[in-house]
Amino acid sequence: MTRLNSFHLPAESWPGNQNGPWVLDGPEARHLLKVLRAAPGERLRLFDGQGREGLFVLESAERGRALLTxxxxxxxxxxxxxxxxxxxxxxxxxxxxxxxxxxxLGAWGLAFWRAERSQGEPPTAPKDSWQDKLVQAAKQCANPWLPQLAVIPGGIQGLAAFAQGFEQCYLCWEKAETRHLPAPGDLGRGRVLVVLGPEGGLEPVEADRLLEAGFRPLSLGPSVLRWETAALLCMGLAHLDRGSRP
Amino acid sequence: MTRLNSFHLPAESWPGNQNGPWVLDGPEARHLLKVLRAAPGERLRLFDGQGREGLFVLESAERGRALLTxxxxxxxxxxxxxxxxxxxxxxxxxxxxxxxxxxxLGAWGLAFWRAERSQGEPPTAPKDSWQDKLVQAAKQCANPWLPQLAVIPGGIQGLAAFAQGFEQCYLCWEKAETRHLPAPGDLGRGRVLVVLGPEGGLEPVEADRLLEAGFRPLSLGPSVLRWETAALLCMGLAHLDRGSRP
Known part of the structure; x- marks a missing residue:
């Protein structure tokens, strides 16, 4: 399945039943028809990014739209x-x-929040360009689930509210008194939230607020990792843990 | 120590004894004197990238060179x-x-080898620009050890020879029959070599050659990760394992 070219058809464009009509348009159709020059009869994969995917055959093309079976x-x-x-x-x-x-790495979601030491102000909602990035990446690696993007308002208070509904909440904090490095399974099982500070780290008062709210401190080793390295390591550990199970 | 600005003085430029003279010149001196506009009396960190580091005081500057104590x-x-x-x-x-x-992430070395599916030809030796990248990164994160760079000649045969002298040799191979995901400690203890294929993966004959030579197959999960993601995950696991020890 991963060998077929993948195209994203957003969930709201999937017809109510299998009879269709199945229509790919916009940039994805342009990629299929103009860039790849697909001919009728060619097979392809569609995914909605919410766990639905399918194999399709290109029936015909008309005015930049691809009709599929x-x-x-x-x-x-x-x-x-x-x-x-x-x-x-x-x-x-x-x-x-x-x-x-x-x-x-199959993360379920990325949420951005404004910390005391954040540089700049996040947008009020995830940008379309972020979603586009996810779609491009999912086409390459054939992950049928697009991570859910969010911008959490209200700083550390908003973050504590956002944490409701998770089974495990961790705080990556290099200054934690106890150094708990993630064990296999810590991050990969159940509904898990991991909070990371911005480059420059958290203010102690922010960390205290989350620890009081029941977050468990997590260390990623003695040296301070960069923002994206710490994030990738957390996602990678969860990925490996999921992969270790049948 | 990490708060002080770090400057790289290559091992061959360290004087034979503590009396010096200690001289920083070239781009590092320019950075210190022109960009940061350091004044006499300022403290800084020098490192040689081979485990030697020190705290120094800027004594004076003359003709683009910094004299240190x-x-x-x-x-x-x-x-x-x-x-x-x-x-x-x-x-x-x-x-x-x-x-x-x-x-x-404190990797000890990166070696590049030409696989069957490699695109292009590696240079015969590591490029100066690669070393510069390492130095820049080490100045940021204060790692006193620069990874050792190598280009391994001779394809898979050369690689098997390169593997002599390691205590553990692993092959990341997504098509291995047994799926051994790395456990904590697999990659972080002792002298460990991990081989990764290029984007596009290994030819089966290449993998067989290494397995015959005693390499153990390693999986990073059911999905095929990109080149740099797989590499980072291996380095991250070793980093975490080292960090888990006192």
């Missing part, structure tokens, strides 16, 4: 294990890169 | 635990990024 459609059950990272906002050139890695 | 000098013992990655060569725009992460 389904061969098989699969709706995956919602995973039990879902890791969400809440990342202190940064004016970081590494954000796009992190979005790509979140898809590749 | 040592306050304390430390020579760290050679670490017992040394992870080297042998990476299939790629024309990858991610190489610079990987060099930076190798420093940040």
């Amino acid at each position: 389904p061969e098989s459609i699969t709706a995956l059950p919602l995973p039990q294990d879902r890791l969400v990272l809440a990342l202190g906002w940064n004016k970081s050139s590494r954000r796009d890169w992190l979005l790509e890695k979140a898809v590749e | 040592p306050e304390s000098i430390t020579a760290l013992p050679l670490p017992q635990d040394r992870l080297v990655l042998a990476l299939g060569w790629n024309k990858s725009s991610r190489r610079d990024w990987l060099l930076e992460k190798a420093v940040e």
